[in-house]
Amino acid sequence: MGEALVNFFAHLVAPWNPLWAYYPLCAVAAVVYKATKFDEPRRILRASLHFFLWVTGGMFALAVVFYLITLVF
Amino acid sequence: MNERTSARASPVAALVLAWAIPGAGHAYGGRWGKAGLFFGCIVGLLIAGMILGGGTVFSQHELWYAAQVWAGGPTIALTPISRYLSVHEGIDYADRLRETGTLYTAVAGFLNLLVMMDAYLKMAYPHGKAEKEKE
Numbered sequence: 001m002g003e004a005l006v007n008f009f010a011h012l013v014a015p016w017n018p019l020w021a022y023y024p025l026c027a028v029a030a031v032v033y034k035a036t037k038f039d040e041p042r043r044i045l046r047a048s049l050h051f052f053l054w055v056t057g058g059m060f061a062l063a064v065v066f067y068l069i070t071l072v073f
Numbered sequence: 074m075n076e077r078t079s080a081r082a083s084p085v086a087a088l089v090l091a092w093a094i095p096g097a098g099h100a101y102g103g104r105w106g107k108a109g110l111f112f113g114c115i116v117g118l119l120i121a122g123m124i125l126g127g128g129t130v131f132s133q134h135e136l137w138y139a140a141q142v143w144a145g146g147p148t149i150a151l152t153p154i155s156r157y158l159s160v161h162e163g164i165d166y167a168d169r170l171r172e173t174g175t176l177y178t179a180v181a182g183f184l185n186l187l188v189m190m191d192a193y194l195k196m197a198y199p200h201g202k203a204e205k206e207k208e
Contacts, residue, residue: 021125021173025180028114032184035110036191 001071008067012060027052084196091189092145098192111188118181119147123155126174129164131155137175143182143189 011017030048038044082102091098096112099105122130131141131152141148165171 018169018173021170022176024121025118025177028118029180029184032111032114032188035107036187039107041106 087192087196091192122174122177126171129159132159140179140182143186
């Protein structure tokens with residue numbers, strides 16, 4: 001399972017992974033969404049970074065969980 | 074920020090301006106910083122989508138266009154170019170980058186819808202909805 005997980009992470013961070021094309025889109029969406037909520041530039045920046053990290057981190061965690069489930073079953 | 078507080082400032086005008094040019098609704102309300110940010114983000118996404126998709130992203134399908142058209146003026150300006158390119162160079166429906174580019178432009182449309190609503194609400198309720206209800 002350890003080797004499979006290492007391969008999984010290697011695929012995730014590989015330069016040819018099409019996911020890289022979606023990160024800038026997510027970052028811009030986070031900035032626009034948070035800019036409609038807050039006025040101060042520093043707060044917008046901090047809130048969008050927080051939002052981006054939580055959403056992408058959550059998706060990443062979900063991907064790992066689903067991958068581990070596929071290894072078990 | 075120097076916000077427009079005149080009684081003549083219309084929320085509907087802000088909404089229409091925000092659709093025509095992303096960020097223009099906020100500029101109308103005197104929020105120039107946000108106007109620049111929204112214009113840069115939304116037009117940037119549209120241009121990035123056009124580049125990724127080889128210029129044919131506005132000719133994918135009517136459902137995609139229903140999302141893209143919320144980006145207003147820039148989408149309408151780029152559509153003839155996209156149609157011209159798709160007729161003369163053809164569309165590769167299996168191209169993943171083209172699909173990504175189409176998604177970029179569709180998300181730009183939805184984000185502009187959010188910006189339009191924000192421009193309208195900030196103009197209709199400059200001090201927040203709760204205070205307006207108290208009056």
